[in-house]
Amino acid sequence: METEVYSFLLGPAVIPSLPSCIALLVTLQIHQLMAAQFKVIGSDQPLVVSVGEDAVLPCHLSPSMSAASMEVRWFQSQVSPYVHLYQDGQDQDGQQMSEYRERTSLIKDDITNGSVSLIIHSVRPSDHGQYKCFFQSDVYYEEALLELQVTAMGSALHISADGYQDGGIRVGCRSAGWHPEPKAEWRDHRGQLLPPTSEKISMDAGGLFHTEISTVIMEESNRNVTCSVRNLVLNREKAAKIDIADQFFPRVSVTVVALAVVVAVLGLGYVLFLIWICFLIVSDSDL
Incomplete structure (x- = not known):
């Protein structure tokens, strides 16, 4: 039996260099x-x-x-x-x-x-x-x-008249349950800011803010006075108006003034009449 022998010629093995391996690994990474x-x-x-x-x-x-x-x-x-x-x-x-x-x-x-x-x-x-x-x-x-x-938008505003101060009426404005801290202010009937006489911000146990602001209203600026409290994040506000003139500065009518003058004149005339009577009585007694 003859055995055939096959032979193959192989080229030299290609072994990559170390720098090439490192570069390949770095590239893959x-x-x-x-x-x-x-x-x-x-x-x-x-x-x-x-x-x-x-x-x-x-x-x-x-x-x-x-x-x-x-x-x-x-x-x-x-x-x-x-x-x-x-x-x-x-x-x-x-x-x-x-x-x-x-x-x-x-x-x-x-x-x-x-x-x-x-x-x-x-x-x-x-x-x-x-x-x-x-x-x-x-x-x-x-x-x-x-x-x-x-x-959070707070509660409805509560306005109160707290008495007389500096020739005017001190009024207060209160509201609770706001977040974040709100901006409160008073304005007159022309929309002009009124300076606050006091302003207080407090926080309750739940993290909500309570605000209270007061100002003094003078008679010359007493029409449609408005308190407003604004949520600066939402750019929304709650407001309430009060007409101080009708409640605290009643105006005297012409009729009342005229009646007061007539009463005063009549009263003065009556006093003069009594004085004249007394004068006559004294004069007669002297005669």
Whole structure:
């Protein structure tokens, strides 16, 4: 039996140099890092929410990619304790800020496209401020800053007349339940500002502001005096008018003045008549 022997001629083995290997690895690593980079997009406008409503803080990745396996952290001034944390595929509450316990949740319906919005339920005045939305993958992280403005329109204005002062009437204006701190002022019937004699702003236990402002109304500026309290965030106000003239500076009519003059003249005539009678009696007695 003959055995056929085949022979092959192989060229020299191509062994890449060490610098080439390093360059290749660096290139692959850079490509991987660039592919993993993203931006975090929040809202470039403040989110305005009234006390008691739910606030939805939007946040998503750009370009779109899944955040299901990432860490998503919402916090304020410091990373921990946090407002809300999504990690290892589920929400974590171990180091959550006590004031947010059972008040936050994430909208994860579109998390595979990198959209994870935070809901703060039943917003309080203390929720007012800045929030950071933080995403972290295995090799990259980024964050965005959002601002939540909590607002409240206060109660109807209560106006009172508190007595006489400096030749005029001191009037007060009070209202409660505002957020943020409101601006209160008095204006006369021409719309001109009246200088306040006192102004007080206080905060209740719930974080809402109470305001009280008083001024002195003089008779020459007493028509349709208006107190207004304005929410500067919403640019809305509540106002109340009072006509001081009708209530505190009644004007005397011409008839009343004429009647007073007639009474005065008659009274004077009667006194003179009595004096004349007395004079006659004295004169007769002397005779």
